[in-house]
Structures are given as C-alpha cells and as structure tokens.
Amino acid sequence: MAKVPVQFTLNGAEKAEFIDSGTTLLHALRDKIGDTSPKGGCHQGTCGGCSVIIDGELRLSCLTLAETCNGAAITTASGLSEGGVLHPLQRAFLDAFATQCGFCTPGMIMAATVLLDHTPNPSRDEVVEALSGNICRCTGYEPIIQAVLTAARSNSQNAA
C-alpha cells in the first residue's frame, strides 16, 4: 500500500513522515518519530495514557489517525520543559510524589495542562473531572489531584 505523507509540528519542531494509511498518531509518535512520552496502555481510548495536545485540545493519540494531523500543532509531555527547566506541573508532580511506576504520568500531565490552560484556578471537583479519563493503578489519585492544585496555585502566584 502506498505510504501517506504527514506533516505537523511536534513540540514546536517540524516533523514530516511517510506512514501507512491508518497509522495511529500514537504509533507514529512512538515508533516513527521516537517520542515515547505518550504511553500505549489500552489502545482503545479508555486509559488516557496516550493523551497528547492537538491544537490546544486534549486528544487520545491511540484513537487519532496520524494522517488527520496534517498541519496540526502537537504537544506531548516531553515538550513541556523549557531549557532544562521543568514545567510547573512536572515540578508539582515531583514535589507531591504524584507518580510511582510513571506509566500514567505523561497522560495525567497532558490532561492537567489542558485544564490549567482553560481554567487557571480550578476547584478540586474540576481537577477530578479533568483527570477522570486517566487511569492510575499506583497512587490512589489523591497525590495527583494535589499536584495539579499546587501547580495552579503557583501559576497564579507567579502571574500576580
């Protein structure tokens, strides 16, 4: 079968690949481009581990065909830190011990990033709602919820 060209920006950098038609964005990112921060947990859109941000919206990369992303701006967890400085959410996850095995962490941070982009000062319920599509086996969620709330507070302090 003929390959299909796709072109998008990944964490600000231009990417162009020839892929098989029907390739998921998750597969293209991990196995073609080499960004392994999105995790393939269920490959059916229920675990949230593959979450990425496409043009500002939270998307499940395992359910997104790569060829639909032509011209899109894609952000993954590996694109959050700048110049070796961790993103406030990454810092908050570290400080709150909000990760154990780490498999869900990139997806959690993606979901939280979109939440804070739209809702800089979320309530606890809004955080829970935003994370409700992401499964974690280790933490019991509470440290993750606290990390997101902490990052939101430090963001608003920096803005003030």
Next chain:
Amino acid sequence: MAIRRGRGVAAINYPTGMNLGGDPTQALVHSTPTGNFMVTLSSVDLGQGMKQIMAQICAETIGVPTDRVVVDTADTDTGPHCMGTFASRGTHRAGNAVIQAAREARQVMLEVAAEELEVNASDLETDGQGNILVKGAPQKSISIFDVALSAHFKRGRSISGRGMFLIPRSYPEKETGAMKPSTCYAHACTVAEVEVDDETGEVTVLTVKNVFEIGRALNPKMVEQQLVGGSWMGVSHALYETTEPYYPNRDHGGTDFNQYLMPGPGDLAQTEIIVLERPSADGPYGAKGPGEMCANPQIPAVANAVFDAVGVRIDTLPITPERILRALKAQASN
C-alpha cells in the same frame, strides 16, 4: 428502603518475604575510579522506589551522599541472584544484602585511605559528605575521590563488597507443626465508614482511616505515597475489582482492562494515613516490608462496615451491589 451507615474495623499482621526453598537476595557493591559507588542487584524496581531506597542504604553504610550511589538492576541473567520483588521483601532482603556488601566495600575503602594517610584504618571515620577523616584529628583527611583513584591506579585494590542475605527455609516440627514461615511482621489497622443503599445495594465509602506500623520509614515521603495508593487499592479490591463480574456466564466475562472495574479520581473516599515507626530487629536500618500489606486491612474493614450498616456478611469479593441485594433477600426470607 434507606441509606444505612456502618463502620467497620480490621487489623492485620503482615509477614515480610516467603518460605519456599529459602529466601535469598544477593548484592554487589563496587566503587568507580572516581569514588562513586555502584550497587548491582537483580531486584527489580516496579515503581515503588526500590532503587532510591537501596541507594540510601548503600550511602548510609559507606558514608557518602546518596547521589554518589548508582543502583544497577539491568539484567537478572547476569546480575547477582534475587528471588524477586514480591511478598513485600525488597527493602528487607535486598537492603540487608546491600548493607553487608557496602560494609565490605567500606572496609577496603578505609584500608586504602589508611595507607594514604599513614594511619590505622580503625582510626578513620567518614563525614557523610565524601571525605574520610582521622578520628579526633579531622584536619587530617582525604576525599573518597582521591581514595578511589589511589585504589585503582596506585595500590591495585578493589573497593568492593559482596552481600548475601538468606532467610533459610523453615520446615514444620514433626510433633507440633510449629514453623517460622516468614519474618519481620508489619502491622496495620483500618477503620472504614460506608453508606449502603439497601434498595440498590450500592456501597459508598465515606472515610478510610489507616494506621500502619512499618518498622522504620527509610524514606517517609515514599512510604506515605505507597500507603495512600495502597489504601485506595484495598478499597478497590473490596468493592470493585474482579475478572468475572458477569456471573453466572463466564462467556460474558471481561476480556481486558477496559472491562475491569476500578474506582477513578471521582470515587475517592476521604483517606487518612498514620505511620508508626517501630524499628525491626533484623531489618535494614529497622525497615520492614510495607508493600503489599498497605492494601490489605481495608478489605475486611469495608466488609465489616457493610455488616454494621445492613447486617449481612458478604464473604466473597468484590462486595458488589448484587451480592448485597442477594444477601439482604436471603436475610429477609429467614
């Protein structure tokens, strides 16, 4: 028909390790030419933080900062022997092996330092910051960096150590059946408060209050992290998780994790954790194994709370609405 509230309590003793053919773990420690220390293990870090704890234990024993220690668990084919990371045995078994290996390496390190400083090795101490000092005369000192360089390039010494920690197999006494199948018990107690809807059988967990006695918490934040997650997992085991939710026909059973029910971030009970530290006699720096037991006491506590709420004993997990309703029906017909 009403929402009924109940409270249940449960306490557990939890053993560390197991008693199959003996329970060994081996560790090797060596210094690099620049005085960093490698801990080689086959014990696997599952995400619980084993590497961090082993680095702390090695650093404490040798007398260097934790960031001078690298833990390598790369390959169970070529590494030292470990029975595995299970049965809450990692910190206890591997930790003891690391202490033994690190002590031997420390002794060689002090002997090399003694030759460099022209003193007796027994007169030396470490400052925990990467230096070796003469006791009572700290102005006379040498960095571990320089000691390692000397060992490698001048004196031909290997700053290294071997550790093997074995709990031998315990056989039952023929007359009494008495045996010691495990060592080093951790303890926990949980009080759970629930609401049970006696019309739908639904259980809502309101609060889970846990006390864990875990020996010494070698890394308190990581202990807390594991206990918080474990408490949630215990509630999840009690009420939700099963591979066979669709009784009675197994053909309609779940096929993957999409059909495996676990509570999400919106289903959290208010959770409290209290840690009691009672250092164990045979644990590394007093540690026990809090791993698996952190998810245990919530299960009987929730079952007891359901009994307190609606008066039925559910003895099959998970405690599903269906099981509660069947039990209530049986109770009413008696």
